[in-house]
Amino acid sequence: MLKSQGIITIIVWVGLLFSSASGVERSKSEKNVTFKGQHGETLGIFEKLNWETDMDHAFERAKTEHKNVMIMVEDTRCKWCKNIKKGALSDPNVQDKLQSYILLRVQRSDKKTADRIEEFTGAIPSFYFMQPDQELFESVVGYFATEDFLSFLKEIEEESEVFDL
Numbered sequence: 308m309l310k311s312q313g314i315i316t317i318i319v320w321v322g323l324l325f326s327s328a329s330g331v332e333r334s335k336s337e338k339n340v341t342f343k344g345q346h347g348e349t350l351g352i353f354e355k356l357n358w359e360t361d362m363d364h365a366f367e368r369a370k371t372e373h374k375n376v377m378i379m380v381e382d383t384r385c386k387w388c389k390n391i392k393k394g395a396l397s398d399p400n401v402q403d404k405l406q407s408y409i410l411l412r413v414q415r416s417d418k419k420t421a422d423r424i425e426e427f428t429g430a431i432p433s434f435y436f437m438q439p440d441q442e443l444f445e446s447v448v449g450y451f452a453t454e455d456f457l458s459f460l461k462e463i464e465e466e467s468e469v470f471d472l
Contacts, residue, residue, distance in 0.1 A: 352397040356405060358412045362420050365411040369439035375467070377408040378435040380427060382415045387450040388432045395456035404460040408436075436463060 359365035362378075369376045379396075381388040395401050413420050415431050424435055426446050436445040445463055 353392040356410055358410050360412055365409050366441060369409045374409050376411055376437045378411045378413055380413045380415055380421060380431055380433040382431050385431050391432055391450050395451050395453040398453045401457050
């Protein structure tokens with residue numbers, strides 16, 4: 308695990324405490340003002356990422372393409388899941404970083420799949436970073452502002468280079 312995970316968790320909780328009630332204000336601070344109030348269009352940008360929905364297929368692709376897997380556990384009614392999709396996961400810089408992963412979306416209500424993630428506690432949104440052999444090497448729970456999520460991805464990338472994942 309990254310040593311900064313505790314710091315990132317604190318940042319997430321502080322962000323939740325002092326954030327406004329609407330995702331629109333948060334989007335402004337994340338430089339996504341182009342999409343303010345355009346819910347469908349913003350999620351369209353998020354949807355442009357190549358998301359797998361079948362865990363077995365995602366890990367088969369990971370082995371074939373020699374990539375790690377990023378699993379996002381979400382729920383369609385989750386406010387913070389929607390906000391991170393409209394914010395950080397719609398940001399072009401974040402999307403560039405995510406191209407080096409096989410991306411897998413899992414609905415929390417899909418117990419059969421969610422239960423296969425040993426570290427999953429039920430909290431959403433949750434992100435799990437796994438090797439093609441399904442070994443977990445990093446996880447994080449909660450909403451992230453774009454800059455924080457991008458920093459987290461960069462730290463994982465740097466650690467991966469050190470450990471040659």
